[in-house]
Each structure stands twice: as structure tokens, then as C-alpha cells.
Amino acid sequence: MTNNPVNRLKTDEEIITISGLNKWYGDFHVLKDIDLTVKQGERIVICGPSGSGKSTLIRCINRLEEFQQGSLVVDGTELIEDVKNIETVRREVGMVFQHFNLFPHLSILENLTLGPIWVQKMPKAEAEAVAMKYLERVKIPDQANKYPGQLSGGQQQRVAIARSLCMSPKIMLFDEPTSALDPEMIKEVLDVMIELAEEGMTMLCVTHEMGFAKKVADRVIFMDAGEIVEQNTPHEFFDSPQVDRTQQFLQQILNH
Amino acid sequence: MNKLQTFTPSPARPAPENTVGPAVWLKNNLFSTPLDTVATLLLGYILLTILPGVIDWLFLSANWTGDSQDACVNDGACWVFVSAWSQQFFYGSYPTDELWRVNLSIAMLVVIIAASYQFEKGVREKIIIPLFLLLPVISIAILDGSYLGLERVSTDLWGGFSLNVLLAAASIIVAFPLGFIWALGRRSHMPFARSISIILIEFFRGVPVLALFFMGSVMLPLFFPEGTSVDKLVRVWIVLILFMAGYMAEVFRGGFNAIPQGQYEAADSLGLSYWQKTVLIILPQVIKVSMPNILATFVMLFKNTTFLLIIGIFEMLSTTQTALSNSRWLGGHAEEGYIFVAVVFWTVCFSMSMIATNIERKLNTDHQ
Numbered sequence: 001m002t003n004n005p006v007n008r009l010k011t012d013e014e015i016i017t018i019s020g021l022n023k024w025y026g027d028f029h030v031l032k033d034i035d036l037t038v039k040q041g042e043r044i045v046i047c048g049p050s051g052s053g054k055s056t057l058i059r060c061i062n063r064l065e066e067f068q069q070g071s072l073v074v075d076g077t078e079l080i081e082d083v084k085n086i087e088t089v090r091r092e093v094g095m096v097f098q099h100f101n102l103f104p105h106l107s108i109l110e111n112l113t114l115g116p117i118w119v120q121k122m123p124k125a126e127a128e129a130v131a132m133k134y135l136e137r138v139k140i141p142d143q144a145n146k147y148p149g150q151l152s153g154g155q156q157q158r159v160a161i162a163r164s165l166c167m168s169p170k171i172m173l174f175d176e177p178t179s180a181l182d183p184e185m186i187k188e189v190l191d192v193m194i195e196l197a198e199e200g201m202t203m204l205c206v207t208h209e210m211g212f213a214k215k216v217a218d219r220v221i222f223m224d225a226g227e228i229v230e231q232n233t234p235h236e237f238f239d240s241p242q243v244d245r246t247q248q249f250l251q252q253i254l255n256h
Numbered sequence: 257m258n259k260l261q262t263f264t265p266s267p268a269r270p271a272p273e274n275t276v277g278p279a280v281w282l283k284n285n286l287f288s289t290p291l292d293t294v295a296t297l298l299l300g301y302i303l304l305t306i307l308p309g310v311i312d313w314l315f316l317s318a319n320w321t322g323d324s325q326d327a328c329v330n331d332g333a334c335w336v337f338v339s340a341w342s343q344q345f346f347y348g349s350y351p352t353d354e355l356w357r358v359n360l361s362i363a364m365l366v367v368i369i370a371a372s373y374q375f376e377k378g379v380r381e382k383i384i385i386p387l388f389l390l391l392p393v394i395s396i397a398i399l400d401g402s403y404l405g406l407e408r409v410s411t412d413l414w415g416g417f418s419l420n421v422l423l424a425a426a427s428i429i430v431a432f433p434l435g436f437i438w439a440l441g442r443r444s445h446m447p448f449a450r451s452i453s454i455i456l457i458e459f460f461r462g463v464p465v466l467a468l469f470f471m472g473s474v475m476l477p478l479f480f481p482e483g484t485s486v487d488k489l490v491r492v493w494i495v496l497i498l499f500m501a502g503y504m505a506e507v508f509r510g511g512f513n514a515i516p517q518g519q520y521e522a523a524d525s526l527g528l529s530y531w532q533k534t535v536l537i538i539l540p541q542v543i544k545v546s547m548p549n550i551l552a553t554f555v556m557l558f559k560n561t562t563f564l565l566i567i568g569i570f571e572m573l574s575t576t577q578t579a580l581s582n583s584r585w586l587g588g589h590a591e592e593g594y595i596f597v598a599v600v601f602w603t604v605c606f607s608m609s610m611i612a613t614n615i616e617r618k619l620n621t622d623h624q
Contacts, residue, residue: 062524062525064525087529090526090527091527095522095525097522099518101516101519101521101522103519103522103541105540118532118536119526163526164525
């Protein structure tokens, strides 16, 4: 990471601090003593077998999931029961879901302006201008007046990314953003994400797109059975994984 | 050397001869198997034996003109009965000179419903929905008159089919939001809100509507402060609202269950508050998926307003019965009277179905 100009945007300021985080679903221990710090501008890819708790972990960061033990601080706001804190954090953290979760009863433009208008109290005209700016960035300004059901999966996911960006988040969470897409459409979504990474957005991305991880990640985290098994730079992670479990996993996903 | 070929789709061919045309339709729909053929012939025979008599009674030998039952000289139906009593059927005993007020109320209802089609979403949310919610109050003011400086028409005189329509509409308008709030309460994590909602919903759904009407006219006054008397029609209105809200709450509950978890999560991750999420994201989708059931409940409530004859409210069915027992019309006109009531109700209910189908199509933005 030397000649990339974006790296200059990085600071040592910690934007997410997770320590001693534990979560149970009933008796099932989903997350075990997670410690993780994320710096401003850092791009992190989280991978691991299904059921390893990787989605649950990033969903804790914007409190879509509660946890029972430990602490989680996002940009100076500690996530506790307090609704005020939760809403503050959610305003700063954007999330992109596996199944897009666009609002089917609203047009694309309305999907994008809803957050700015109701949460940030932005005037409608201004919100629409912002929305159009981001729709252009994800390269589908001509779809603004259509409804989500009329768009392809790849287009819907790009709209979902634009919807999060309209809230000008400091952190973006991606929960398997390409897993529900046809192979032809994965690239158009990844391209948008790569562009976003190059602009210095702090990103946590649960994905199995190892090409993407190699290209943009500062750090790759491998999780299994609720624990962080290994974390390293992509180069080290893919070329010389330290733990057996990681080697097994990489063999399975890279040699099929 | 690679030479790229241009792909040209082959032209569409016409459908084969034997799949279109009336003869094919007949064969496919009426005579496709031996059993179908037998059924078609049998039903055709039955229709042919019954229909001529029915048509003859209803139309050909029916009596259409006149103003007393002496005019009914033919064998067929005596529609004179219906035309002579039509004002009572539609307006009850409302004073003839003041009928414009009833017409105005109905017209407002129709105009607002029509307007909700015509205008775009912004206008609909800001103007038409508030107007809808105010409509019961405005209609009561107009029909009663005393608040507007008009001649007061006591509710004893209100009646006929217009009362069925206005009472049903006024109940639905209030019950709709109330039922939604009950449904939200039932899903709430707060034990108090949850149990109150469940008790209300199950009570008003579990008790027969007739029993509710009797309770409304006999028991409800006990709950009002001493010395105040609440009009019988208002009591009935309250009962209809609560009864309807119980049903609507369950209809909405079904709708809530159909909304994917992802919609809540997406709304949460944008930082929307509970009420913003509920009103902006969940409510419109719940209404959309519940539309067929919402309509079925409307139709049920509308037809249930005829039960009011039992507690002495002069809605259409009880005016018909009164007319049937009038000494100048004792010739047995029950068939004409009830057929007329049935046709009127059916027409309105069928129109409601058509409107609902139309709304469903409009709301269906999933795949266009």
C-alpha cells in the first residue's frame, strides 16, 4: 500500500472499537470474545464458512443485532440500550444487504430521498439533487422514476448502495452484497464498491469475492465458529495463511 | 480468420388455425370431454326451463307505471311498489325539502373516493386523506344541521339506503386507523399495550355483531356520565367502529406477517424512528398485501348494517319491511321489495370489488 493516493486519507483514528463482544442466540454462542478495531478509511473483508458469525458481527455494528457482553464504540458513540445512541450510530453507518431490501412501494428516487428527508430533515429539492448525484455515480440516473421491481438484481443492489451513500455515512457495511446476484451482475456491483473504496470510505465487507478482497482490502479477517481465527493483509492472508482452518477454507473456495 | 455473424431472430409465425375462434372456444370450454358435454346440456336444459318464467315475471308481464297497488293488474312483478316507496327506501323519513343534504353527503363521499384516483401521491397524502378523516364529522354536521344554522333533523328521521352507506363509510373511516393501531399494539413488545390490544381485538371479533348492537343500545349508556344522553345512532356508530376495528386489526396482522424482515432492517439501518418506519415503510406495504381482505371486511360491514333493523334503526331493510306492512300495500310485495334490496346492495358491493381490483392493480409496482 504505497502508491495509492487514497492511503493518504487514512488516519490512525479508531472509528470502530469492539472489545470482548459476546452474543448468544438462546444457548447458542454465536460470537465469542470478539476484539476488533477499525481505523478511519480502513477496508476490511470478512470471510468464513456459513454460520461462522460474520454477518452477525457486522449487524452488531449498527445494532440490527443486540449483544449480551462486551462493548462496541462507533465513532465515539457507545452502543448501549439508549435509543438516542442507536439512532446516532445508524445515521453514520450505511448498510447494504444481500437481498437489497429496497422499499418496493417507493420509486427509486423516493427510496433514495427517504432517509435524507425524514432523518436529516433535508429539503426535498436538495435531497433529490443528492439522490441524482449518487444515482449517476452508480451509473443508473435514467432509472430514477422506476420501481425496484422493474430493475435487475445488479441495478437494485447499486440503488441500495446509493441509498446508503445519500445519508453520507462514515462507515459502510456490506453483508454479502453479491451473493444473491447472477454472475453477469456481480461485476457491476463490485465495480461500484471498488470505486467507493478508492475514495477512502471506511468499509467492512462480508463477502466471498476473493478477487475483490485482494484488490481493495487492507485487512482480511477469517472467522469460524464465532471467533476471529486469523487476520492479516490480503497478501499474507492468501499466500501464507498461518492457521490450518484458514488453509482448509481457502483451498475449498479457491480450488473449485 | 474469424468472421462474426450477425444474429437475426426468425420472424414470428401466426398461431395454428385450431387454437383460435368461437368454435374452438366452445369446444375447449363447453364440450371438451364427454362429461363436460353432459353437464353443458343438462345446465342448458335447466336454464331454458327456468329463465323464460323468471324473465317474464321480472320484465315482460311486470307492472312499471302507476302510484298505488291498483295499478298492478298484470301477473308479473309489481315494480310500482318500489317506485312508490323509493324515497323512503333511499332516504327514510328525512324531510323531503332537506334531501339535498343527504345527497350532498353522499356526493362528497363519492367525490373524495374518485379524487383519490385522480390526484398524484403528494396531493393524496396531504389533502385527500385528511378530508377522508374529516368526512364523518362534516356529514354529521350537514345531516343534523343545527351546527350549521340549518333546520335540525333529528336522527330518528334519518334512514334508508343512504343511512346504510353513510354509516358504513363513517365506521370504516374511523375503524381503519384504529384497527391499525390495535394491530401494532398486538405486535408490541410492551406487555400492557399488547394485552389491551389482544383483549379488545378478541372481544369485538368474538362476540356476535347482533349482541354488540344490543349492548350498544342498552349497555353503552351506562358507561357515559350520568345526565348525558348519547344519541342511539351515535351508539350504533361506536359499536360498528369497534367491531370493524377488531376485524381490521386481524386483517392487518396478516399483512404485517407478509412483510419481509429485511424491510424493517433497511428502515432501521437508515436511522428512521419507530413511527417513521411504521407509517412510511410498513403501513403502505401492509395495506397493499391486505387489500383483498380489507375489501372483504368492508363488504361484510356494509351488509351488516342491515342488522340494525333489529334495534329499530330505519336503514333500508327495515324501511322495506315497514312498507310491506303498510295497509295500502298489503298485496304481498315481499318478492319485489327484497329483490330490490338485494339488487341495490349487490350493485354497491360489486362496485366496491371493482374499485378494489383496480386499486390492487395500481398498487402492484412489483413487476410492471
